[in-house]
Amino acid sequence: MADKRFGMVIDLRRCHGCKACQVACKSENDVPLGVWRSWVKEVEQGTYPNVKRHFLPRLCNHCEHPACVRNCPTGASYKRPDGVVLVDRNKCIGCRYCIASCPYQSRFLLADEKVADKCTFCAHRVDQGIVPACVNTCIARARIFGDLNDPNSEVRQLVDSHPVQVLKPEAGQSPSVFYIGADDNAMRGSEAG
């Protein structure tokens, strides 16, 4: 357990924006209306007839140096030895500082419980040896999940053999979610419209 570091590679050459991952996450984790643990951002680029649409599946990056954990005053946000970043709902006071700290806007406040919530990498499934729901449901196999510390894992081999990208590397969080073939405009926090 301690030697593992779970991570995900999202191969955007395969993603066609069906949003099945977004739906699977909602269904698997009972995510309330109006908030998302995982979603697919879409960016349109160019002028007709030369137009391209890019997809960017999003989720918590389960960073190696997570600002949310660093800033949590109660220890409710924590990182497991296997790299999965979680929120202990019993300890969370709902101060929202973790939400403000996350450079990826991956966190939100649950309307009912008034505590912070986010993608858990489906830790309840991973602990049983099953991949996260978004990975399981992806018909294009664009999402690959595994142990980044295992040189024989597919996720490690993809990271080592492809020019992978991470979101906001300048934020210094060292994300565990890597993208292959992501569009720069989709990666940037540019304004809509």
Next chain:
Amino acid sequence: MNASIVYDVFHVNPFGWVVAVYFTVSAMAAGAFLLAAAVNLLGLKGQQAVGRTAALVAPLAGALAGLLLIAELGRPTRFWRVFTHFNPASPVSWGAFILLAFIIIAVLYARTVLAGKEEGSRGLVAAGAALACLIPVYTGFELVRGRVSPLWNSPLIPVLFFFAAGVVGLSAVVLIGSALTAGVARRLGASGVAAAGDGVAPAAGLGKTIAFFLAGSLVLVVIQLLALAGASTEAVTIVRKVLAGRFAVLFWGGYLAVGTVVPFVIFTGRGAGNRTLQALASLLAVLGVFALRLVDIIGGQSFPLN
């Protein structure tokens, strides 16, 4: 090449206007206590009434800041958890302990002031002053260490918050002092209280000190905006929003014109001797700091991160 987001989910900003009120009120507590401490420790003759008023404003504002902080939590009844776990990397963790210690000391000092025994409490005042200095610093660090936002991640923010504490703390003392009844003012040791409604006369130079803090804040704001204007695309976007976008009225009208220029002119001009004008200028200065905090907090979250 043209690029536009055609689908993204909606993100609710974690911090709103209540946090701006909290930052303003906690700065008020800190600034007021520093004024009380200056009168006590420096032995400023003839300013005892102002110092005592400040000593009473500080715990009230500090307690209000604490209540705001608790009320703003999603789970207010769990606020005690911040005191059972200390995370040295978290400004909120530091802030909880600093604010609690400050409130306790400010209440103790207010009691000695009401008992007329403040002369022998220099150690307490010094400790309170140190904590009062830390309040604007930790609140500033809450932004600096928070979101990756050009408006927040500036080392100038804690310094700016310190100057803001000077503005709102001293202004609150002038404002509340002027509103005190003659009886209360006399009890606090105010001299020359002739009639009901005279209140505590602002100390000579207090208005000019507020003007100094107003000018200092403005210089820091200008430096920050100039620095951002030549930085990243995100920074330029935010500066445009502040100067010519949705925050322009709040910035130019609320902070600069009403909250800085008008009180500065009153405090440094002929209105400096007029108590009503001084009270008005103090009120405007407090509102100006609040307007700037709104711009900082809401403006700092006003763009999608990615």
